[in-house]
Amino acid sequence: MTRTMTSLFIMSLLSLCLPAVPAEAQLARTYVSSATGNDANNCDRPTPCRTFQVAHNTTLANGEITVLDPGGYGAVTITKTISIINDGVGEAGALVSGGANGITSSAGASDAVSLRGLTVKGIGFGGGNGIVFNSGRSLTIENCSIRNLSGSMTIGNGVVFQPTAVSRLAMSNTIVADNGYNGILIQPTGPGAVARVVLNRVETYNNIWHGIFFSPAGNIANQTRATVVDSVSANNGGSGIVAESGIVTAINVMVVRSVVANNDMYGFSAAGVGARIWYSASAVTGNGTGLSSLNAFLTTYSDNNVAGNTANGFPNGNITYQ
Numbered sequence: 001m002t003r004t005m006t007s008l009f010i011m012s013l014l015s016l017c018l019p020a021v022p023a024e025a026q027l028a029r030t031y032v033s034s035a036t037g038n039d040a041n042n043c044d045r046p047t048p049c050r051t052f053q054v055a056h057n058t059t060l061a062n063g064e065i066t067v068l069d070p071g072g073y074g075a076v077t078i079t080k081t082i083s084i085i086n087d088g089v090g091e092a093g094a095l096v097s098g099g100a101n102g103i104t105s106s107a108g109a110s111d112a113v114s115l116r117g118l119t120v121k122g123i124g125f126g127g128g129n130g131i132v133f134n135s136g137r138s139l140t141i142e143n144c145s146i147r148n149l150s151g152s153m154t155i156g157n158g159v160v161f162q163p164t165a166v167s168r169l170a171m172s173n174t175i176v177a178d179n180g181y182n183g184i185l186i187q188p189t190g191p192g193a194v195a196r197v198v199l200n201r202v203e204t205y206n207n208i209w210h211g212i213f214f215s216p217a218g219n220i221a222n223q224t225r226a227t228v229v230d231s232v233s234a235n236n237g238g239s240g241i242v243a244e245s246g247i248v249t250a251i252n253v254m255v256v257r258s259v260v261a262n263n264d265m266y267g268f269s270a271a272g273v274g275a276r277i278w279y280s281a282s283a284v285t286g287n288g289t290g291l292s293s294l295n296a297f298l299t300t301y302s303d304n305n306v307a308g309n310t311a312n313g314f315p316n317g318n319i320t321y322q
Contacts, residue, residue, distance in 0.1 A: 034071025127151030156180030164190030245272030
């Protein structure tokens, strides 16, 4: 009896010294599948998960989620550095309804979020927003399609970039179309926030309001620094590219080799003392008014094509070389 009790005592001491084993270890790379996925799985390659959110929760910071086959993977709120990648397996992403967001970034100040090859699509039933960035160091969107988000004002936007600090948005090879409000809304919300934005080969079509809207969020002192390159904003119910500043907001937008066409209101529109648009090697045609500035700066590099608008309008600045 004494020997048995001694053995049990030793075993209990050893168990106290051993590190605890987590119920489910996180992985650097996880997988989702609509065909074989199950959210009770561990999200490894042989046993993928079914939704982005469970895969996100199972993925280590700085890791990635890989899409294995076409399908809808549900909405996801991102809280860490992570990549969600679909490299050619077919249409994969999230369907949005009920006033919700498809993909939301609420990450930490040093976190980088990357989205590639995804489709975010509204299906009515209360509308919603496609991709919403609230916080994080950066958001990269490439080879994506964001469309058909219904609603107006606070919902119905394809992409909403509303940082509260210094954050960066890079979009490339992406289409944002058929949304109930803005295609892309850039609106820093925090005091001292800076939105650093690059839109490269981005297309915004058939949105009910503006294609690309650089907007203030009340009279809050913050900045937007943006470049739009090789892009198109056309057939929108509002305007193609708009920079609209508040009293203490600075919005600087450089547009190069891009097209604003067939928009019901304006091609380029700058309004407010802190709003500046410079445009070069670009085409402005088929709009209600091609060029509009109101207490703002709308500056041409004199190498643009502005013609065929109901009213062409005029820049209020001219740079012949720089």
